[in-house]
Amino acid sequence: MNKYLLPFIVFIFLAAFLAKGLYLDPQTIPSPLIGKKMPAANLPLLERGEAEFNVTQLIGQPFLLNVFASWCAPCLVEHPLLSNLAAMKVIDIYGLSYKDNRSNTIAWLEKNGNPYVSVGVDAEGDYAIDLGVYGVPETFLIDSDGVILFKQVGPLTQEVIIEEILERIEDLKSE
Amino acid sequence: MNKTICCCGFVSLFLFLTHAYADLDNIKANKMSDRISNLTNQLRCLVCQNQSLAESEAPLAIDLKRQVKNMVEQGRTDIEIRDYMVARYGEFILYEPPLNIKTVLLWWGPFLILIGMILMIRNIIAKNNSPNLKNRFSAFDILEAREKLERNNEGKK
Numbered sequence: 163m164n165k166y167l168l169p170f171i172v173f174i175f176l177a178a179f180l181a182k183g184l185y186l187d188p189q190t191i192p193s194p195l196i197g198k199k200m201p202a203a204n205l206p207l208l209e210r211g212e213a214e215f216n217v218t219q220l221i222g223q224p225f226l227l228n229v230f231a232s233w234c235a236p237c238l239v240e241h242p243l244l245s246n247l248a249a250m251k252v253i254d255i256y257g258l259s260y261k262d263n264r265s266n267t268i269a270w271l272e273k274n275g276n277p278y279v280s281v282g283v284d285a286e287g288d289y290a291i292d293l294g295v296y297g298v299p300e301t302f303l304i305d306s307d308g309v310i311l312f313k314q315v316g317p318l319t320q321e322v323i324i325e326e327i328l329e330r331i332e333d334l335k336s337e
Numbered sequence: 338m339n340k341t342i343c344c345c346g347f348v349s350l351f352l353f354l355t356h357a358y359a360d361l362d363n364i365k366a367n368k369m370s371d372r373i374s375n376l377t378n379q380l381r382c383l384v385c386q387n388q389s390l391a392e393s394e395a396p397l398a399i400d401l402k403r404q405v406k407n408m409v410e411q412g413r414t415d416i417e418i419r420d421y422m423v424a425r426y427g428e429f430i431l432y433e434p435p436l437n438i439k440t441v442l443l444w445w446g447p448f449l450i451l452i453g454m455i456l457m458i459r460n461i462i463a464k465n466n467s468p469n470l471k472n473r474f475s476a477f478d479i480l481e482a483r484e485k486l487e488r489n490n491e492g493k494k
Contacts, residue, residue, distance in 0.1 A: 188386070191383065191426065191427055191429045192427055192429075193427060194423065194424060194425070194426070194427040194428075195425070261396065286400070287396075287397070287400050288400075288404075291400060291401065291404060291425060292425060293425070294425040294426050294427070295397075296383035296384060296397055296426065297383075297384065
């Protein structure tokens with residue numbers, strides 16, 4: 163009996179370890195930026211207004227930064243969810259137009275609705291590199307101190323909005 | 338006459354120097370492109386995760402390659418450039434995971450298992466080779482003998 167106990171325990175341990183591995187998504191990379199300050203940037207505003215899209219000036223109250231592009235198909239998928247969230251007025255949503263033609267972005271927002279308070283333009287994708295963006299759309303939740311609390315890679319889903327974003331906003335409000 | 342020679346000398350010296358300088362520039366450029374290809378081979382493309390930046394043509398990989406090139410041209414060291422990438426994309430971007438607390442098992446685990454196996458096999462071989470009493474008489478036999486002897490002893494008393 164004793165002779166078989168040890169291999170059995172090793173087997174159970176290994177099986178549990180591998181089973182966990184099966185359900186991990188290798189596409190999602192843990193971001194080193196979570197818990198860190200939002201990198202600073204001064205970007206042109208989409209609407210060509212006199213004011214610029216200054217990321218440090220956004221800091222003060224919690225907000226979402228959504229990295230999107232008109233050429234990005236999954237962005238269109240998550241867009242109604244963003245519009246819904248914006249209509250609920252629980253948090254400000256800002257957009258970052260990623261490597262996109264300005265007029266295309268404007269046309270896309272006119273067609274699909276504009277949930278953003280304002281949109282910054284990152285035509286070369288340089289600020290996106292500072293943010294560690296590797297798959298559009300990406301959404302960042304930033305607290306009132308400018309610290310990144312959460313990052314969603316790929317399109318938002320109803321579950322992510324409820325369980326990850328709204329949950330955290332509630333925590334922030336109750337603090 | 339002297340003047341002409343002097344002049345020619347200066348001109349040839351000048352030509353030689355500009356040529357040498359151009360060569361130096363070439364060497365520098367070669368060194369830089371070597372460094373760039375070396376770095377981009379060590380960094381992972383985050384979109385197509387089983388390719389290095391150097392191999393990948395994904396838009397993000399092209400941007401990151403451009404970033405590496407810019408930083409090399411700015412005179413940043415390899416370590417600075419790698420740190421820059423890790424700060425943004427995490428250690429995942431390095432093809433070769435660094436040795437630290439989190440990865441020590443990954444690096445040394447296989448060797449630990451190997452050592453464990455060698456020890457186990459050695460034990461088994463040693464057991465089988467030794468003319469051990471345990472191998473020739475079962476534990477039960479020995480126990481029985483002991484009981485018998487003890488009974489005998491008691492009988493004598």
